[in-house]
Each structure stands twice: as structure tokens, then as C-alpha cells.
Amino acid sequence: MKKISFIHAADLHLDSPMVGLSHLPSSIFTRVKESTFTAFRKLTEEAIDQQVDFVILAGDLFDGEDRSLRAQSRFRTEMLKLAEKEIPVYIIFGNHDHLNGSWVHLEMPPNVHVFQSEVEAKVLQTKSGExxxxxxxxxxxxHVFARKIDDYMKNSGADFHIGILHGNESSGTEHDNYAPFSVSDLQEKDYDYWALGHIHKRVVLSETPPIIYPGNIQGRNKKETGSKGFYHVTLTELEAKKDFVETSDIVWEKVDVDAASASSFHDVLQLCQSTIAHFRRDKTGTLLTLLLKNIQLEDDQEKRSLNSELLDLLLEEEKEEESFVWVVDLTITESQQIDKEKLKMEANFYAELFETIDHFDDVDNSLAPLYEHQLGRKYLSHLLVTEQEELIEKAEKLLIELLYQS
Known part of the structure; x- marks a missing residue:
């Protein structure tokens, strides 16, 4: 029976700047900065260990169109390792590392095969003859907004047909609609596998044929939570086997903790320590966003200690820990129920405030100083509608809490 084995990965974002994390202890920050490279090394090690027939990298290998020399050099080193084992690599570049960027080129070994700007087919004969x-x-x-899927054809004379596409499934609204397609579009091509890229979450859009986003190989911010990695795929004429392989050296996590049962500072501390222990992973660092809700401490001194000392205590033992759990964001909210309708009845001010918020549509102008800043415009991406709505909702909640407390 004919069979092929390959790795499908995407969105490596090598040498990502990891914006906003420079405040971390130097040892942890260094590890975070190295995490995309560490994750990629795990990928090539797995390719060699499993003796795969080839590797697919479906776009956004580099974090920016300048393709830093550091990133290119590290990438080339891993390609040379695969070349020694005669493992070919098939690459498409995405919106982050598009072909029109400006960079100093480092020559890649001959096992690296790059697709150009028009849809094309590349032919591989595996060591076993497939x-x-x-x-x-x-x-x-x-920016590629055209339906490039219309240019994909199926040539004759192959045992297996694999499509590689960096784009957005048309029903998805959370990401820029680059190279849009529908699941039915891909199914109609009658390929054996679709290797997708662009979405940083792991998503299986179809089982027959497999249409898969592997997600990125390393989370880069608090929105990219959970383990990241790639798929090791084995295809035969009868079935597809898909094994997800984790590569994250640093994992982002977010948790809400109900502290209503805690009656003292010590209780809250133990609750947080228990939460940290739950997220600790063997030889993997964790960056944790922790929200403590429903705090009901009555002692004023203990309340002050929550804000001034709790975080320091939680981080005290983590600096030298290989499997650290570092709380990057600690939010503490007291137990309180705020009734918006009741507030409207109590004061016209609240009614006007909520009316203004409900009809606020000037997010772009409000954020303009950030996007016009020299550093801000380099690292900030345009907010999607859902992200704008989330930002407004958080602002409303913060305003209500501050006004309520005052």
C-alpha cells in the first residue's frame, strides 16, 4: 500500500520581538526571546527522528518582511540538518514574510523548495517511490485579497495531491480575509490533504479530506494561549493519521479564580499557589494571566497587602525555576454586583454614559496616537471589529467599577 509521512507546520514567526515583555527577569526574557527558535528545533528533531518524507511550512516563517539575518541564519542551520538526512522542505511565504519585502538574502540548501507568487505544482518522488x-x-x-484558490488545479500522474495555502476560511471573522476560501472550495479540488496557514489556533476544518490549520508553533502573547505545535501526518490510500506534536517552550495561559471562599490574605495566597501548581509543566515555562474575582476580605491591612505584596510573593521562587509559572498580569476584583439599570434610575449621568458607550464608533481616532507613534506603528496590528468591541466593553466595565468605588 502506498504511504507518505510528512510534517505540516505554519506561522513560525521566527525572531518575534515579544513586545511588552522586557520587564521580565533577564533569564526568563532571554528564554522567551529564544522560544520561537527552540520550538523550530523541536520540529526539525521530530522530522529526523520520524524519518518523514518531507516537511511543509505554510507561510509566515519569519515575523517581518525584513527577515532578520538572525532568523534566516537559524532557519538555514535547521534546513542543513534536514538536508543531511535528505528530507526536502516545501515553503510558501505569507503576509508577514511576503516576497516583496526587503532583506539580505542567505542562500538556502538545495533541499529547500520555495513556491513563487503564482500557484504552481512541485513534484516529489519519495525514497520509497511514491x-x-x-x-x-x-x-x-x-495584502492578498484575491481568491487564489481558483488557480489551484489537479495534475495527473501522482499518488498523492497536497494543497498548501496561507489564507482565511471565508466564514471566519477574527482575522484579515487574505486569500479567502470556503471548505467546499477545497473539497472540490479533490486533493488528499490541505496544509493551511495564517490562523494561529489549531483547527481541523474537515476530516475528509483533512483540511487543517496547525496553528503557530509558539505562542507570542496572552491571546495565543495553550500548547502550540505542528502535525505529523501519515497518508495512505485508505486513511489519514494526524498526530499533533507540541513544540512550545513557553506557554501562555489565562485563568479566572473565584476567591469568594478566601477569608484571609493567607487563604488567597494559598489559592494562588495552588493555581500556579496546576499550570506548572515539566521543562516548559508558563506566562500566566491571573484574575482573582470576588475578593471579600474585611481587614483593610490585608486588602492593602493583596495589592502591594501578593504578586511579589507569587514570583519569589520562579526566577530560577526551569518550569516556571510567571504571573505576567494579576487583576484583583472585589465582590460586588453592579446593576446598570438601577444606576440609570439613580442618576442621569449613568444613563448618558451608557448611551455614549453604546453608540461609540470612534475607536480608530482614539487609538491614533498609538498607531502614529514610531514604535507603536511598527508592532501594532489593526484591530478587528470583535477586538474593538471587546476593548469598549472592558473600558465600560472599568469606568463603572471606578465610579462605583468612588
């Missing part, structure tokens, strides 16, 4: 056709294209510029 013929594989791989189809894909690289982004010529940062």
Missing part, C-alpha cells in the same frame, strides 16, 4: 504533487503560492505582497 509520487507526490504539492500545490501552492507565496504572497507577492503583504
Amino acid at each position: 509520487i507526490v504533487h504539492l500545490y501552492g503560492f507565496s504572497y507577492p505582497t503583504r
